[in-house]
Amino acid sequence: xxxxxxxxxxxxxxxxxxxxxxxxxxxxxxxxxxxxxxxxxxxxxxxxxxxxxxxxxxxxxxxxxxxxxxxxxxxxxxxxxxxxxxxxxxxxxxxxxxxxxxxxxxxxxxxxxxxxxxxxxxxxxxxxxxxxxxxxxxxxxxxxxxxxxxxxxxxxxxxxxxxxxxxxxxxxxxxxxxxxxxxxxxxxxxxxxxxxxxxxxxxxxxxxxxxxxxxxxxxxxxxxxxxxxxxxxxxxxxxxxxxxxxxxxxxxxxxxxxxxxxxxxxxxxxxxxxxxxxxxxxxxxxxxxxxxxxxxxxxxxxxxxxxxxxxxxxxxxxxxxxxxxxxxxxxxxxxxxxxxxxxxxxxxxxxxxxxxxxxxxxxxxxxxxxxxxxxxxxxxxxxxxxxxxxxxxxxxxxxxxxxxxxxxxxxxxxxxxxxxxxxxxxxxxxxxxxxxxxxxxxxxxxxxxxxxxxxxxxxxxxxxxxxxxxxxxxxxxxxxxxxxxxxxxxxxxxxxxxxxxxxxxxxxxxxxxxxxxxxxxxxxxxxxxxxxxxxxxxxxxxxxxxxxxxxxxxxxxxxxxxxxxxxxxxxxxxxxxxxxxxxxxxxxxxxxxxxxxxxxxxxxxxxxxxxxxxxxxxxxxxxxxxx
Numbered sequence: 146x147x148x149x150x151x152x153x154x155x156x157x158x159x160x161x162x163x164x165x166x167x168x169x170x171x172x173x174x175x176x177x178x179x180x181x182x183x184x185x186x187x188x189x190x191x192x193x194x195x196x197x198x199x200x201x202x203x204x205x206x207x208x209x210x211x212x213x214x215x216x217x218x219x220x221x222x223x224x225x226x227x228x229x230x231x232x233x234x235x236x237x238x239x240x241x242x243x244x245x246x247x248x249x250x251x252x253x254x255x256x257x258x259x260x261x262x263x264x265x266x267x268x269x270x271x272x273x274x275x276x277x278x279x280x281x282x283x284x285x286x287x288x289x290x291x292x293x294x295x296x297x298x299x300x301x302x303x304x305x306x307x308x309x310x311x312x313x314x315x316x317x318x319x320x321x322x323x324x325x326x327x328x329x330x331x332x333x334x335x336x337x338x339x340x341x342x343x344x345x346x347x348x349x350x351x352x353x354x355x356x357x358x359x360x361x362x363x364x365x366x367x368x369x370x371x372x373x374x375x376x377x378x379x380x381x382x383x384x385x386x387x388x389x390x391x392x393x394x395x396x397x398x399x400x401x402x403x404x405x406x407x408x409x410x411x412x413x414x415x416x417x418x419x420x421x422x423x424x425x426x427x428x429x430x431x432x433x434x435x436x437x438x439x440x441x442x443x444x445x446x447x448x449x450x451x452x453x454x455x456x457x458x459x460x461x462x463x464x465x466x467x468x469x470x471x472x473x474x475x476x477x478x479x480x481x482x483x484x485x486x487x488x489x490x491x492x493x494x495x496x497x498x499x500x501x502x503x504x505x506x507x508x509x510x511x512x513x514x515x516x517x518x519x520x521x522x523x524x525x526x527x528x529x530x531x532x533x534x535x536x537x538x539x540x541x542x543x544x545x546x547x548x549x550x551x552x553x554x555x556x557x558x559x560x561x562x563x564x565x566x567x568x569x570x571x572x573x574x575x576x577x578x579x580x581x582x583x584x585x586x587x588x589x590x591x592x593x594x595x596x597x598x599x600x601x602x603x604x605x606x607x608x609x610x611x612x613x614x615x616x617x618x619x620x621x622x623x624x625x626x627x628x629x630x631x632x633x634x635x636x637x638x639x640x641x642x643x644x645x646x647x648x649x650x651x652x653x654x655x656x657x658x659x660x661x662x663x664x665x666x667x668x669x670x671x672x673x674x675x676x677x678x679x680x681x682x683x684x685x686x687x688x689x690x691x692x693x694x695x696x697x698x699x700x701x702x703x704x705x706x707x708x709x710x711x712x713x714x715x716x717x718x719x720x721x722x723x724x725x726x727x728x729x730x731x732x733x734x735x736x737x738x739x740x741x742x743x744x745x746x747x748x749x750x751x752x753x754x755x756x757x758x759x760x761x762x763x764x765x766x767x768x769x770x771x772x
Contacts (some may be wrong), residue, residue: 158250159221165247165451166756168307169196169296170316172252174451176291177324180204180239182225183289186347187332190321194315194338197296203458205288205703208260214269215278217256220246234441238406238452245291250276252296258289294624310375318342323362323407326400326434338487343731351759358434362398366391366432367516371478375470379440380463388478388753389424389430390747400434403444408455412699413437416464419703420471423710424745426752437467461700476744480581480756581741582756585733590727593637594733601761607728607736608721609749616717616737628660628705631678636687639671645693646671652696659692659705679707 152160166172173190180188183206193199209217216222223242226232232240248254249271259266266285271278299305307313314337321343325333329348335343345361348354359367369391374383382706387398395551399690401413421431445456457463581600582605594605640650649663651655656663676685688704695702722728729738740746740755749755 154220158246158276160631161220161243162251165243167298169200169313169317169670170320170449172200172248172293172296173202173317174320174324175239175248176200176293177203177320177737178238179244179291180206180416181324181328181331182239183207185288185331185658189334189336189379190316191336192314192338194354195310197307197310197313197316198294200278200296201290201292203288205286208266208287208289209258210260211267211280212256214256214267214280218245218249218254218269218271219274221245226284230291232447234593235446236404236441238344239368240447241452248293251300252548253296255285256284256289259285259287259291260737262287268735314435323341323400326355327402327405327407329357337567340394346688361431362434362709366398371475373470373472375466377466377699379436379443380466382467383438384435385433386435386471386474389421389426389431389475389745389746389752391649392425392429392752393432394429396430398432399430403437403455404411404438404441405436405451406446406455408454409453410438411465412460412464413701417471420468422703422707423750424475424748426748430519437463439463447633451521464699464701478745478747480746565601580738582737583629585730587739588728588733591727594728596733596737597759600758601764603756604759605737605756606723606749606754607726607733608744609753610736610740610755612717612721612749613746613755614736614743616714617743617745618716619713628658628709629678630657630660630662630675631681632662632675633673633685637673637688637689638666639673639686641669641671641690641693643669644697645690646696655701656692657694658701661689661692663689677709678707680705685706717750 165175168191171191173196177188177190180202183204184205185204187205189203190197191515213224221242223240223584225242226235226241243255245256257266257268257271264284264286266283267280268283268285269278269280288716297307318335321333321335325331325343332347333343333345334341343360346353355367366385366387369388371387371388372384373386400416400418401408401410403410403588417431417433417435425431443458443648445458446452448454448456460716505629550564560732579597579599580604583596585594585596587595589595589604592607594607596603596605612751646665646667646669650665653663660680661673662673662675664672666672666676671689673689674684676683678686678690691704692702728768747755
């Protein structure tokens with residue numbers, strides 16, 4: 146066997162670089178984190194050939210002292226942690242002290258910095274096998290410039306794994322976008338091969354923040370998003386979530402931040418996916434930019450070399466907080482929130498293009514004539530979210546069969562409202578009295594309801610809309626009654642791991658709430674005595690194992706609820722008004738009013754839209770009016 150030898154500093158750093166530096170985007174991420182930790186208010190990034198040939202980052206932060214420059218390129222050198230206790234509540238983005246040393250070992254790196262306004266600074270470079278540093282005077286304003294050239298020039302095996310210039314720049318640009326949304330108060334600029342790609346000014350007010358989001362996500366996101374803000378104890382969640390109808394085929398527009406750090410965490414992903422479960426079309430992904438703030442001591446950020454993952458001290462509490470907040474926010478979206486004015490839509494587009502000064506945006510938004518209790522989410526502001534009218538779904542008295550009654554048997558209050566509104570089709574009504582979905586004027590081919598509102602024409606899929614209304618009422622009824630348990634004729638014996646047996650023993654309350662009664666028969670065995678009554682034909686063993694796995698991973702399980710929702714959805718579908726059913730004007734108007742008061746009425750049980758709006762401007766374009 147070969148003798149044990151100490152690795153050279155360069156080789157040790159290159160091995161470490163394998164964990165930290167994957168591509169030019171990794172370099173930019175580490176450098177941006179250092180600059181933000183240094184208190185920078187302006188960050189300018191210049192790259193060439195997608196970052197492979199050159200990455201230059203200049204900031205206006207605190208700078209690095211002359212005596213610390215050489216040390217800054219050493220491995221495990223940092224100013225952010227000094228003892229073990231500091232890792233218990235990391236508040237900075239970077240703290241490992243590996244970034245600069247790793248980057249300098251696989252590229253030609255030069256760092257110039259100044260700590261004052263004298264215009265003079267110092268430059269440090271590394272050279273040689275042992276990475277000796279060379280420090281020399283250099284002119285520089287207050288702040289730091291890091292220049293990295295020829296990434297992986299000395300490790301050709303790593304360079305072969307780099308993709309095309311376009312692909313590498315795409316990854317690099319994505320890092321800059323995510324960082325720009327983590328700090329609205331910092332200005333960012335990005336140039337590639339001398340061409341300006343992004344120029345983002347600092348954003349302090351809500352309109353300015355929306356302008357930055359529109360520049361990065363596109364204006365259509367703001368037109369189809371609602372602002373969320375909730376705080377429970379030390380947990381605070383705020384940001385923007387896209388409406389279910391504004392979904393993607395991939396997860397490229399999902400930005401989640403924990404104390405300003407962009408992360409991808411399976412617990413967070415599960416909570417958000419669960420919140421969208423009832424309203425998102427199969428195979429589609431939600432769009433959001435969300436910020437979770439909590440005590441730094443409640444989250445461990447030191448679990449992955451690239452700091453993309455975190456571990457929460459109380460994962461169940463975080464999961465439950467995220468799910469309940471987003472589930473409630475999506476449920477409270479009513480048709481009135483989705484009706485956009487032409488002026489608001491134009492404002493969002495102009496924001497993205499930088500054509501509207503920030504000080505004028507507030508005036509434009511305030512000048513919109515909003516009806517009492519309604520809001521247009523194009524502004525997507527906190528005040529917009531908070532000013533929505535609050536509705537609650539009133540369960541229909543009686544059994545499930547009565548809940549699925551078609552609109553020929555509507556309740557008296559709905560019919561009274563329908564009769565009153567049907568008399569308004571031939572007279573002028575003040576705009577403030579026109580409901581969001583307007584008043585029905587006709588039925589098309591027994592499938593669609595045509596309605597007139599203040600903006601123009603509303604087209605409603607009557608079966609899909611009634612299906613959602615029936616489904617929500619049935620869910621509300623089941624929530625009040627709870628999930629009924631059914632005893633098994635012969636108790637089911639399961640051989641499980643000790644960890645699963647302990648989970649079943651310790652989480653009896655959760656299991657009983659889901660309709661299970663499970664006793665521990667031994668160190669690694671369970672006895673299932675009751676299962677949910679509506680799942681009498683399901684594979685009980687597989688279901689119990691899946692539920693226990695969910696509880697161990699997320700602290701909760703939604704599998705039983707998912708099965709219940711699927712069953713109720715099927716019943717609601719069969720019990721809803723069918724195509725070719727001729728409805729009277731009062732019945733159509735009653736359906737529209739129920740939609741306005743029903744949670745998640747913008748989508749059917751399968752996630753498809755239930756209605757759409759055509760404004761007068763859009764109709765005029767179809768017929769070339771005004772030309």
